[in-house]
Amino acid sequence: xxxxxxxxxxxxxxxxxxxxxxxxxxxxxxxxxxxxxxxxxxxxxxxxxxxxxxxxxxxxxxxxxxxxxxxxxxxxxxxxxxxxxxxxxxxxxxxxxxxxxxxxxxxxxxxxxxxxxxxxxxxxxxxxxxxxxxxxxxxxxxxxxxxxxxxxxxxxxxxxxxxxxxxxxxxxxxxxxxxxxxxxxxxxxxxxxxxxxxxxxxxxxxxxxxxxxxxxxxxxxxxxxxxxxxxxxxxxxxxxxxxxxxxxxxxxxxxx
Numbered sequence: 429x430x431x432x433x434x435x436x437x438x439x440x441x442x443x444x445x446x447x448x449x450x451x452x453x454x455x456x457x458x459x460x461x462x463x464x465x466x467x468x469x470x471x472x473x474x475x476x477x478x479x480x481x482x483x484x485x486x487x488x489x490x491x492x493x494x495x496x497x498x499x500x501x502x503x504x505x506x507x508x509x510x511x512x513x514x515x516x517x518x519x520x521x522x523x524x525x526x527x528x529x530x531x532x533x534x535x536x537x538x539x540x541x542x543x544x545x546x547x548x549x550x551x552x553x554x555x556x557x558x559x560x561x562x563x564x565x566x567x568x569x570x571x572x573x574x575x576x577x578x579x580x581x582x583x584x585x586x587x588x589x590x591x592x593x594x595x596x597x598x599x600x601x602x603x604x605x606x607x608x609x610x611x612x613x614x615x616x617x618x619x620x621x622x623x624x625x626x627x628x629x630x631x632x633x634x635x636x637x638x639x640x641x642x643x644x645x646x647x648x649x650x651x652x653x654x655x656x657x658x659x660x661x662x663x664x665x666x667x668x669x670x671x672x673x674x675x676x677x678x679x680x681x682x683x684x
Contacts (some may be wrong), residue, residue, distance in 0.1 A: 452608045454478070462590055469608045470522035473505055473513065481521040487524030489515040501515035519661075526661035530645060534654060538634035539581040540605045542566075543573035549679045552581045554642045554655040555618065557595035558588040559650040565611040568669075572678045582609060585650065592623040593635055600634065619637050653677060 444684035453467070457480055461467060468488070469481040476492040482502075491502045504514040534552045551569075562672035571580040584600055586593025598621040612619045642652055646664065653665045655677050669677055 445671065448586065454497045454500070457482075457491065458492065460491065460500070460502075468525075469517065471500065471517050471661050474507070474513070477505075479505070479517065481517050483522050486526070487671055488518040491572070505525055516551045523661065527656070530654075530662050531639060531656065534581070534583070537583055537638055538600070540600070540609050541579055541581050542606060542610060543571075543579040544576045545579060547576055547579040547581045549578045549655075550581060551677060554581060554585050554647055554650055554652040556585055556588045556600065557612070557621075558591050560617065562651045563613050564668055565651045570673055572680070577680065578678050583642070584635065585639045585642060586635055587639060587650070593621050593625070595621055596635055597631050598623050600631050601628060605650045644647055657681070
């Protein structure tokens, strides 16, 4: 079960090249930027230790400069009690902005809503028409949808079978996609869909973009479910959630 999309990189050591280009940043930080790391923020560690937050391929880490300013240690800083002092900085400079950006991307893609529009909680799920676990997730979510506590936004993808895209398009091109999706899921995938003779270009584009976003978010199975925890951090779960996880996703420890 996956809850966090990203994890912290640890334990690397780097030294700047002898002929590092002159810059306002210390040479080791410039060297890391040249290797593909992105500088996200600066802070002062204990004893005014210069600290930097950097990101590489979706991973965040802290980098600390040595007194000679020619070397840097990358990884976690802990205090005498073993408390990780890097987490708060990485969360502030990398994961919180990343979560906000990804959440906005989910909202900007083409989805089909189930539940009240003014529900206080929103959950996104990528679903394939042939996915039985997506259907079960749909049924398991109904108490929260019907109570008005959650709006489920389903992003259709076509990935499990050659004609998955056609079935997904049939739902998306229906006169009432929300009703059609509900009827299809309530039939447990047995309802005959009206397959369009030609798929509209915007639907083809939306399906491709949904699949690309799912891949960008690290989704490898359907349903891939995305939600925000109490701290607003983007969370991920792949596959059918168990009962306990379902309550976490829906933001309620007690089933409504």
